[in-house]
Amino acid sequence: MKILVINAGSSSLKYQLYNMTDESVLASGRVERIGMDSSIVTHEPAGKPEVRSVSEILEHTTAVRRVMDMLTDPEVGVLASINEIDAVGHRIVHGGETFRESALVTPEVKLEIRNLFDLAPLHNPAHMMGIQAVEAVLTGVPQAVVFDTAFHQTMPQSSYLYPIPMVLYKRHKIRRYGFHGTSHAYVSDKAAKVLGKPLESLKLVSCHIGNGASCTAVLEGKSYDTSMGMTPLEGLMMGTRSGDLDPAIVPYTMNKEDLTLSEVNSMLNKHSGLMAISGLSSDMREITDAMKEGDSHAQLAFDMYTYRVRKYIGAYAAAMNGIDTLVFTAGVGENSAVLRETVCSGLTFLGLELDPELNAQRSKEARIISTPDSRVSVLVVPTNEELIIARDTFKLVSAEA
Ligand SMILES: Nc1ncnc2c1ncn2[C@@H]1O[C@H](COP(=O)(O)OP(=O)(O)O)[C@@H](O)[C@H]1O
Ligand SMILES: CC(=O)OP(=O)(O)O
Numbered sequence: 001m002k003i004l005v006i007n008a009g010s011s012s013l014k015y016q017l018y019n020m021t022d023e024s025v026l027a028s029g030r031v032e033r034i035g036m037d038s039s040i041v042t043h044e045p046a047g048k049p050e051v052r053s054v055s056e057i058l059e060h061t062t063a064v065r066r067v068m069d070m071l072t073d074p075e076v077g078v079l080a081s082i083n084e085i086d087a088v089g090h091r092i093v094h095g096g097e098t099f100r101e102s103a104l105v106t107p108e109v110k111l112e113i114r115n116l117f118d119l120a121p122l123h124n125p126a127h128m129m130g131i132q133a134v135e136a137v138l139t140g141v142p143q144a145v146v147f148d149t150a151f152h153q154t155m156p157q158s159s160y161l162y163p164i165p166m167v168l169y170k171r172h173k174i175r176r177y178g179f180h181g182t183s184h185a186y187v188s189d190k191a192a193k194v195l196g197k198p199l200e201s202l203k204l205v206s207c208h209i210g211n212g213a214s215c216t217a218v219l220e221g222k223s224y225d226t227s228m229g230m231t232p233l234e235g236l237m238m239g240t241r242s243g244d245l246d247p248a249i250v251p252y253t254m255n256k257e258d259l260t261l262s263e264v265n266s267m268l269n270k271h272s273g274l275m276a277i278s279g280l281s282s283d284m285r286e287i288t289d290a291m292k293e294g295d296s297h298a299q300l301a302f303d304m305y306t307y308r309v310r311k312y313i314g315a316y317a318a319a320m321n322g323i324d325t326l327v328f329t330a331g332v333g334e335n336s337a338v339l340r341e342t343v344c345s346g347l348t349f350l351g352l353e354l355d356p357e358l359n360a361q362r363s364k365e366a367r368i369i370s371t372p373d374s375r376v377s378v379l380v381v382p383t384n385e386e387l388i389i390a391r392d393t394f395k396l397v398s399a400e401a
């Protein structure tokens, strides 16, 4: 079975085509700047060089058509015909309280995703465009949806409720949902396998640190608490998102700077985090490079960023009455040895001891980077959200057939 995985954003569409016989990736790529004057299409067929092209792609249906053209192109394609695609799986950021697990796309499921537009105005409408674009181009092909929030639906009320009037939860479903669930679930499971222990026996903290970043306390194999909240803005400091701050800053800033709601929202989501403090970049590679050159703003951004990760790990160790496993994943977590070292250097009080050589090694494999005597096992586990989406889609479509 061949499955196309799609992660549709408001102005981008990322894809991976899997052959589920051996879970190999046949091709992957992305369409960026949808709706702008020049869109960039990057296509990577397995074993062949990447191809890039620039054209005008005004909406998602055209983007999906372009992806199909690339996949079936005589030179850079990997399929003889689009009829070879058996199913499509979509990443959906917000599943609210409705979706505890992945689902096949039906008219009812689409309606539910639409009902969640308010809770994820940046993400869910884009995902819906992706679903509809596939419907238009690959008529009749089954589609599945896999939710970032689903894994966190096990959180107890004491973790997910905010201490604000209950009526807001009842009326508007204002609560913590948490995100990156597909990734947290995958890396927790993988870490347990690497350690040779049942996941249910572990007190694990998973740190997904990419452009968006979140920490999750995984207790008895389930999400017990997580740092992102009603939206992916809460929690850790991120590339361009502030993470935690005093909520009083919002009205105060609006008043002092004469900002509208949408402007303050944009400030916190797009112009804060590493970008704001360093004044340089939201990309951790550029931050750490600048630090080496003695850039004090980049250093401050890094110090704040790592300090906040460490605080969450400490908080979750307390929340679970202990921690025996710490996992780093995603772009920064997998690749930045200096970030892992800095975060862990303040956690020796837990009996955590990093092995500097193992930490410095580069590898695409899941691996332990703590010493044999460390009371907390520290691991780097490369995440693979697309593979989980492909697997869930495969399961759902096979069960239906
Ligand atoms: N070698 C590296 N060292 C430090 N940071 C890295 C490295 N490679 C990638 N990154 C960071 O990973 C981030 C992207 O992470 P990723 O998980 O791909 O994010 P997203 O899926 O949210 O776009 C980049 O912004 C960059 O800061
Ligand atoms: C939910 C979220 O923050 O996603 P991303 O890390 O892809 O931005």
Ligand SMILES: [Mg+2]
Pocket (backbone or CB within 6 Å): 210, 211, 212
């Ligand atoms: Mg990501």
